[in-house]
Amino acid sequence: MIVSLVMACMGEAFGMVPYVVVAMLAAGLLQGTLTLEAAAELSVVAAVAQVVKFFLTWRSSMMSHDIAFRALRTIRDEMAEKMARVPMGTIVDTPTGTFKNRFVDNVNQLEDAIAHFMPELPSNVFAPVLAMVIVFAVDWRMGLAGIATIPLGVLFYLGMMRGYEVKMARYIESEQKMNSTLVEYVNGIQVIKAFGRSASSYSMFSKAVAAYHDSTLDWFRESWVWMALVKSVVPCTLLFTLPLGVWLMSVGEITLPEFMVCITIPLSFIGGVLKFAQAASQISRMDVCLNVVWDFLGLPELVRPSKRVELSRESFSFEDVSFSYHEGLEVLHGVSFRTEPGTMTAIVGPSGSGKSTIAKLMAGFWDVSCGTIRYGGYNVQDIPFGQLMEHVSYVAQETFLFDMTIAENIRLGRPQATDDEVKRAARAAGAHEFIESLPQGYNTLAGEAGAKLSGGERQRITIARAILKDADVVILDEATAYADPEIEAVMERAIEELVAGKTLVTIAHRLSTVMGADQIIVMDAGRVVACGSHDELLMCCPLYARMWAEHTASIRDAGRED
């Protein structure tokens, strides 16, 4: 960046040479002393200086752009890394659009600041200073006349700067809010259409657009008056230099060439001064955008050690675990249980009783508020995140496929897996046939295929992913929730493949699917109310007995309807 700055400044210095040459040519012409050879030589000097300026400015700009894009990449990489280290709560509580804003729009704004503003700012200061040194060296009175418009310009500039940062922050905030609301709007378009609402009636979006409109106009209305004054007053140097110069020349204080130098040189630095005046908006913008980056990078992280530990064969154990997603709102209270290796644990309970929360804590998405979760004999907080994840497969309620090929989506389970292994996993998950029937088979992009895949098919792809991972513990969070009756059998076979010989923790609504579990944990309002086998719970847990009665009644009713 320093080299880029130096080259930009040198470029400005060379850029001034043609002005000096013009002054010398004009003076020679007026004095009648200009010869053809001298004119040709001076023109060559001006042309060479212009070429050198071009070369230096070009190199400086290339370097600063290179630096800018490298900085942008580093910032984005760090933000993406950070995202993997913050608790899931930070992610789910933030609207998707906000992430797009932080990562894309906000960081993009820094490009302009780093690539243009930083190298140009010193050269915009350097060029006027150099120009003034030249004019002052010729005649100090002409020097003063050359900068006479600047104090007035500074006055108007200060007028523009009043409350500028607040206005700029409001403008950027409203711009980002509008962008993120637009992303939400697009994400939620199905709901908006289904309820027959239009963009204008989606009040969040229209409010964000209106706020952006108001803040932009507010900002421009005030700034533009001042900026227009600065731009019209500062370049008027001739108003002062011309009469003073003519007078000084008439009284013999300065020569004609000196007069020409003193009126042309101040004209050469006006562009720089005006650009410098715009620096305020750049600095405020940079400040706001950088703060967004720093705030995000400063978010608290899930702290894990990096040194691998020697895990025993023990599986998960919850010891008096309490948890709140948000302070003061505890959703799990003193939960304790163990999962023995190679056994099946089912977690059941009414909606909102905390089943999925337990699954997500096992998957390491959040840290507990109180108590301890152990795996392999260690508190999970003392196990490197990557190491714990080697042992755990989490199949979530929501199936998510990345917009890459189906094969690559499955391979996420084990990046080094061969094509054959990917296919074997898909076969075991009962997904091979429908994947083969897609236009490009395993190479079909999930985004293209997405619309054609049913919920159950998508789920079998995520099960294939988990089968490929081959982890010791499989956590199934209502994994068969979207399966229709016809494919339920296929799904169950896929899951049997997935969990063969593994420790299974499953959360299921249909109690018939968990009857055979080694232990069933019954949750109610964030507490474990009972734990045992199906038969034991029927005898001793009224809540479970009621849920079972409701479940069998619903199966009977469904059978009667058929």
Ligand SMILES: Nc1ncnc2c1ncn2[C@@H]1O[C@H](COP(=O)(O)OP(=O)(O)OP(=O)(O)O)[C@@H](O)[C@H]1O
């Ligand atoms: N991300 C979140 N932020 C705040 N509260 C949450 C979050 N996720 C769940 N909760 C709350 O935590 C409680 C337990 O939710 P959880 O999803 O674990 O229940 P569940 O038993 O799995 O429910 P269901 O069977 O309906 O999926 C609920 O009161 C829920 O509103």
